[in-house]
Amino acid sequence: MTRLVAVEFFKLRKRMMTWVVSALLVGLVILMYSILWSVSGRVTTFGEEQQFTAEELRRALFLQTAVPFSLQVVALFGAVLAVILAAGAVGSEYSWGTIRVVATAASGRMQLMLAKLIVLAAFIAAGALLAVAVGVAYSSIITWANGGTVLDFVTRAFVRDQFYAYCRTLLVIAPYVSMAFAAAVIGRSTLAGVGAGIGFAFIEPLVSGLMRLASDPWQDIPNYLLNANTQVVLLENDLPEVVRLGPSNRELAERDLNSPEVATLILVGYIVAFLAAALITYRRRDMTAGS
Amino acid sequence: MSQRHEILRTEGLTKRFGRVTAVADLDLCVYEREVFSFLGPNGSGKSTTVGMILGLIRPTSGRALVFGADMASRPWPALKRVGAVIESPAFYPYLSGRDNLRVLATMLGDIPASRIDEMIELVGLADRARDPYKTYSLGMKQRLGIASTLVRDPELVILDEPTNGLDPAGTREVRELIPRLAREGRTVFLCSHLLHEVQQVSDRVAIVKSGRLIAQGTVDELLGRGHYLRLRAPDDAELTRALGAIPWVTRVQHVDGYVRVEAPVGRAAELNRTLAAQGVYVSELSPWETDLENVFLELTGEEAP
Numbered sequence: 001m002t003r004l005v006a007v008e009f010f011k012l013r014k015r016m017m018t019w020v021v022s023a024l025l026v027g028l029v030i031l032m033y034s035i036l037w038s039v040s041g042r043v044t045t046f047g048e049e050q051q052f053t054a055e056e057l058r059r060a061l062f063l064q065t066a067v068p069f070s071l072q073v074v075a076l077f078g079a080v081l082a083v084i085l086a087a088g089a090v091g092s093e094y095s096w097g098t099i100r101v102v103a104t105a106a107s108g109r110m111q112l113m114l115a116k117l118i119v120l121a122a123f124i125a126a127g128a129l130l131a132v133a134v135g136v137a138y139s140s141i142i143t144w145a146n147g148g149t150v151l152d153f154v155t156r157a158f159v160r161d162q163f164y165a166y167c168r169t170l171l172v173i174a175p176y177v178s179m180a181f182a183a184a185v186i187g188r189s190t191l192a193g194v195g196a197g198i199g200f201a202f203i204e205p206l207v208s209g210l211m212r213l214a215s216d217p218w219q220d221i222p223n224y225l226l227n228a229n230t231q232v233v234l235l236e237n238d239l240p241e242v243v244r245l246g247p248s249n250r251e252l253a254e255r256d257l258n259s260p261e262v263a264t265l266i267l268v269g270y271i272v273a274f275l276a277a278a279l280i281t282y283r284r285r286d287m288t289a290g291s
Numbered sequence: 292m293s294q295r296h297e298i299l300r301t302e303g304l305t306k307r308f309g310r311v312t313a314v315a316d317l318d319l320c321v322y323e324r325e326v327f328s329f330l331g332p333n334g335s336g337k338s339t340t341v342g343m344i345l346g347l348i349r350p351t352s353g354r355a356l357v358f359g360a361d362m363a364s365r366p367w368p369a370l371k372r373v374g375a376v377i378e379s380p381a382f383y384p385y386l387s388g389r390d391n392l393r394v395l396a397t398m399l400g401d402i403p404a405s406r407i408d409e410m411i412e413l414v415g416l417a418d419r420a421r422d423p424y425k426t427y428s429l430g431m432k433q434r435l436g437i438a439s440t441l442v443r444d445p446e447l448v449i450l451d452e453p454t455n456g457l458d459p460a461g462t463r464e465v466r467e468l469i470p471r472l473a474r475e476g477r478t479v480f481l482c483s484h485l486l487h488e489v490q491q492v493s494d495r496v497a498i499v500k501s502g503r504l505i506a507q508g509t510v511d512e513l514l515g516r517g518h519y520l521r522l523r524a525p526d527d528a529e530l531t532r533a534l535g536a537i538p539w540v541t542r543v544q545h546v547d548g549y550v551r552v553e554a555p556v557g558r559a560a561e562l563n564r565t566l567a568a569q570g571v572y573v574s575e576l577s578p579w580e581t582d583l584e585n586v587f588l589e590l591t592g593e594e595a596p
Contacts, residue, residue: 007397015385097381101439104370105398185385279342287347 004106006113008089010120017088017181021081022127026134028077029070033138052241060240063136063143064153066164068239070135074128075234076245079173079200082124083180089120089185090278093110100287109283117181117275124177124182125170132166165237171282175267176201178274185278200226212255226270227253236260262268295322298447298478303353306339306502313339314502316353323446325494326469326479330486330583332591336502337482338378341451344480345375357447371399373447376453380436384425388435391424392442392563399443415464417553429456437465441472448472451482466492490583492515500591513586519579520559521549524571533571537562551579560575 012018040057061069090113091101106112153252176197184193208222222228247255258266299321304312314336321327331337342348344355346366349374355362360369382391396402411420414434419427427435433456439449450469454462462485469492483489489496490510497507506513524530530550534543540551540562554562556578561587563576 003397007394010390011383013387014390043587087518096384097379098383099343100342100347101381101395102376102398104373104375105395105443108366154571265369284349284350287342 001107001111001115004111005118008115008119009122010088012085012123015088018085018123021085023073025078025081025131029073029134029140032069032073033061033135033142034260037142047106056140058146061139061142062102062146063151065138066136066139067132068165068237069139070132071128071165071237072234072239072245073135074131075169075230078128078131079176079201080179082127082173083197084175084194085123087180087184087197089116090181091188091193093192094184094188103287106188110279112140113185115277116145120181121176124173128166128169129172129202131280161212161238164229168236170232171267175226175270175274176272177201178226178278179204180272187280221260223256223258224266225229226267228257229266232257232260232263233267238285244261293313295324297321297356298323298358299327299387300356301344301353302356303342304343304350304355305352306336306348307351309381312502314343314350314499317504319504319507321447321480321495323399323478323479324473324476326481326492327498328481328483328489328493328496330482330489330496330587331499335499335591337499338451339502341375341449342376344449345377346370347377348501352575371443372446373449374447375442375447375449376436376440376451377449378451379570380432380439382424382432382435382439384424387421387423388427388438389420391435392439396442398478402442402444406442406444410442413414413441413572414438414545430461430467431460433457434461438470445477447478447480449480449482452484453481454483454488458480462488469585470497481589486584486587487582493571496583497585505590506586510583514581518553518555519551520554520556520562520579521546521551521575521577521579522573523549523575524566524573526571528538529571530566530573533566533569536569549579550574 028070036057040054040061093102103109104113106115179200180193181195182193183196184190187193187196204225204227208227210226211218211222231252235252297320299319301317302316303313305312314345315431316337316479317340319329319340329337329340336339343350344357346355346369349363350452355367357366360367360370361368361437381390383394385492386394389407392407392410393404396407398402408417410576411417414437416434416438419431423433424432433453437450437453441451451540453469454465457465465594466488469479469481481493491508494596495507495509496513498505498513520532522530527550531543531545532552534552539558540552540554542551546550559578561575563573566573
């Protein structure tokens with residue numbers, strides 16, 4: 001198993017796509033900070049339902065909220081990039097025909113897939129850390145430029161909260177990555193994985209919105225899908241509403257969402273289901289060339 | 292032959308994809324240190340059979356045993372002793388030839404780096420070993436495929452069309468490599484379209500058509516060496532009639548302007564005497580020489596694969 005993990009690590013590290021995806025994530029963090037910083041210098045108030053001041057926006061970009069802000073970028077855009085990475089890691093094996101080579105060289109089909117998942121998880125976790133590091137660095141500059149360099153907010157509890165926020169963000173990415181992985185295995189192609197992961201992420205909120213307008217039993221279904229539960233979990237990251245993308249607090253309150261505990265369980269259930277589908281399919285199916 | 296160890300055996304091996312039967316009730320037996328060629332027209336089930344032998348495709352019924360291991364249920368112990376290129380070489384395009392072999396060696400374990408260099412040298416890729424695989428020509432890819440099968444020092448080598456894309460010099464190298472592998476103590480299971488090459492390097496041959504085994508035996512057995520005579524006489528009809536009256540002469544056929552009969556080559560003189568006694572004088576009488584390609588065409592009723 002160690003050998004297989006080493007090989008998967010080597011393959012992913014050598015692949016250009018891995019570095020392109022990482023560069024895109026870093027670029028997106030920088031871009032988001034730059035845009036919001038620019039906005040805070042040009043307006044005095046903004047917002048439709050709730051009015052925010054430029055000062056509130058500026059303060060939300062300070063070091064104190066750098067971790068949850070960067071993690072928001074990871075949850076929104078990083079998830080898409082992680083889906084591409086996961087689908088590519090398994091789908092390309094089919095398109096290149098290497099799936100049959102590694103299957104005859106690996107010490108078992110399950111071990112091969114598990115090694116892939118371990119390395120993918122490690123890369124995605126490292127990518128999220130990279131995004132946080134870049135966000136903290138950029139936010140430090142903004143904070144320093146505004147004379148707010150006092151670090152007395154960094155307590156043991158603060159560090160613990162940031163770590164939990166990091167874990168929550170990885171948790172909300174994981175179902176989409178698992179779905180992409182499973183779809184790539186079942187569809188034997190990268191396209192199937194990317195299509196399923198990204199397609200679901202974009203279409204689900206639209207369909208959920210329509211379901212909420214309908215009567216029972218449709219109304220409650222979105223609470224058991226991915227999007228609503230990822231929002232519940234991400235709310236726990238305590239990001240100021242002024243820089244939070246997505247539904248407002250009032251909108252979320254109207255939706256009668258699950259508790260964070262239930263939402264976590266539902267997301268874990270999806271992860272387990274998708275990964276089980278991928279592993280069982282790969283283990284049982286004939287290994288023929290992919291599409 | 293009975294004292295030789297079986298390396299590979301298929302018993303009633305069958306694979307159906309929906310309503311299509313790709314392989315039907317296939318019984319093969321490959322012995323140690325022999326070159327066994329597996330021939331058949333396109334779509335005859337060769338690759339499916341190889342897939343089942345390697346545990347990549349599950350049989351609908353029957354089983355494939357490699358080194359005694361059932362490849363559908365527990366392939367790994369046997370796979371460690373098998374090197375195979377399936378259909379066409381498949382490698383990571385962004386990795387160099389050397390890195391591709393390194394990936395394989397790491398997965399298999401216990402393969403020193405020197406073995407990788409040795410194999411790269413053997414297939415003549417030393418100059419391009421550090422270049423990405425995607426920049427390789429078809430012939431270079433094929434060479435890397437052969438290197439990847441040998442890097443694990445396998446006891447059984449499965450080569451599916453190993454000369455595809457190779458130039459004449461490369462084809463000759465592979466043709467020389469195959470018997471050398473057998474001399475080194477390896478068993479070679481070869482699928483090839485080049486029947487002339489197969490005839491030169493093979494000890495035994497199996498021919499499949501539409502997933503069914505239609506012939507299996509040594510090359511000499513398949514070619515009927517020592518068992519067929521060809522004759523020519525001024526009056527073909529008279530010759531055919533006279534041959535029909537001889538009990539130990541069978542399968543009288545008209546082929547390529549000759550009369551071909553199944554009869555021991557060692558009794559040619561006796562046959563000549565018998566015909567002369569009946570007043571039939573032959574103008575030509577010699578052993579029937581054919582090649583694998585003709586046998587293949589005759590058995591499969593198709594163009595050469």
